[in-house]
Amino acid sequence: xxxxxxxxxxxxxxxxxxxxxxxxxxxxxxxxxxxxxxxxxxxxxxxxxxxxxxxxxxxxxxxxxxxxxxxxxxxxxxxxxxxxxxxxxxxxxxxxxxxxxxxxxxxxxxxxxxxxxxxxxxxxxxxxxxxxxxxxxxxxxxxxxxxxxxxxxxxxxxxxxxxxxxxxxxxxxxxxxxxxxxxxxxxxxxxxxxxxxxxxxxxxxxxxxxxxxxxxxxxxxxxxxxxxxxxxxxxxxxxxxxxxxxxxxxxxxxxxxxxxxxxxxxxxxxxxxxxxxxxxxxxxxxxxxxxxxxxxxxxxxxxxxxxxxxxxxx
Numbered sequence: 333x334x335x336x337x338x339x340x341x342x343x344x345x346x347x348x349x350x351x352x353x354x355x356x357x358x359x360x361x362x363x364x365x366x367x368x369x370x371x372x373x374x375x376x377x378x379x380x381x382x383x384x385x386x387x388x389x390x391x392x393x394x395x396x397x398x399x400x401x402x403x404x405x406x407x408x409x410x411x412x413x414x415x416x417x418x419x420x421x422x423x424x425x426x427x428x429x430x431x432x433x434x435x436x437x438x439x440x441x442x443x444x445x446x447x448x449x450x451x452x453x454x455x456x457x458x459x460x461x462x463x464x465x466x467x468x469x470x471x472x473x474x475x476x477x478x479x480x481x482x483x484x485x486x487x488x489x490x491x492x493x494x495x496x497x498x499x500x501x502x503x504x505x506x507x508x509x510x511x512x513x514x515x516x517x518x519x520x521x522x523x524x525x526x527x528x529x530x531x532x533x534x535x536x537x538x539x540x541x542x543x544x545x546x547x548x549x550x551x552x553x554x555x556x557x558x559x560x561x562x563x564x565x566x567x568x569x570x571x572x573x574x575x576x577x578x579x580x581x582x583x584x585x586x587x588x589x590x591x592x593x594x595x596x597x598x599x600x601x602x603x604x605x606x607x608x609x610x611x612x613x614x615x616x617x618x619x620x621x622x623x624x625x626x627x628x629x630x631x632x633x634x635x636x637x638x639x640x641x642x643x644x645x646x
Contacts, residue, residue: 340584340613342591346371349427354434356383359540362583363431365391368398377405377416407434407459408445410639417466426474427467431586432460433481438504450497456511458639461518465641475532479590480519482539486512487619513621517628523597534597538589540582541603541610577603577610588613
């Protein structure tokens with residue numbers, strides 16, 4: 333079955349500084365390539381320096397003259413997030429785009445971050461919450477657009493505020509879904525607070541649909557030594573152009589949310605194909621779990637308390 337490639341132009345980003353987490357491979361790397369090609373200076377905070385250097389080489393090969401650099405970041409360590417925040421605030425350059433793309437999915441057994449949080453909740457959600465707080469002065473200075481990646485796994489379910497760290501029971505997929513619901517609620521609350529307090533930040537959400545990214549591939553660092561059966565199915569369907577997206581089309585979703593003049597704060601953007609599994613980027617209705625403003629306010633405050641983070645208004 334042939335596939336019609338999905339294209340979407342990225343507006344000129346000359347003079348803008350873009351920070352993209354999870355850009356050492358896969359979809360995040362494609363996002364970084366497209367932003368560099370549009371003229372942005374792209375900063376890649378990465379956990380693995382070797383993979384980061386390979387990503388920079390790839391970007392420069394595909395975009396000769398690209399302005400791209402690395403910084404160190406491990407989202408599963410709040411100390412690491414704080415260190416990056418210190419470094420970037422010292423550099424003092426306004427951040428115009430922040431794409432919160434990095435994530436971890438379904439460790440076979442419950443694992444914890446350096447700070448004792450369940451790995452998915454701690455990395456996907458709390459690590460990014462802390463990053464936003466650390467960069468808030470720079471985001472305000474750049475009147476930034478912040479796009480946070482959620483997942484179709486956030487379509488159903490709800491947060492268990494009595495067991496956010498999955499200590500009572502652990503199911504990898506449930507914990508992943510909850511981490512994305514929490515993060516989506518945070519991203520929407522960020523937009524509401526920005527508008528109410530005059531921060532000048534526009535915050536929205538994107539989701540990639542389903543594509544053969546590395547989330548379900550072999551990940552020895554989280555105890556998954558082989559590709560999962562779902563990953564093999566996703567690879568096969570994607571390669572044949574059946575329902576699902578590709579890594580390149582998945583990258584269009586956060587790119588659209590972060591750069592299109594038609595994308596707005598407080599909205600969700602994802603692929604427009606059948607079941608929103610693949611296709612071109614388009615606005616979509618907020619998933620039911622993301623419509624609860626009371627839950628959003630609550631997870632904002634709980635997250636700030638857990639990470640001992642303040643959102644300075646200076």
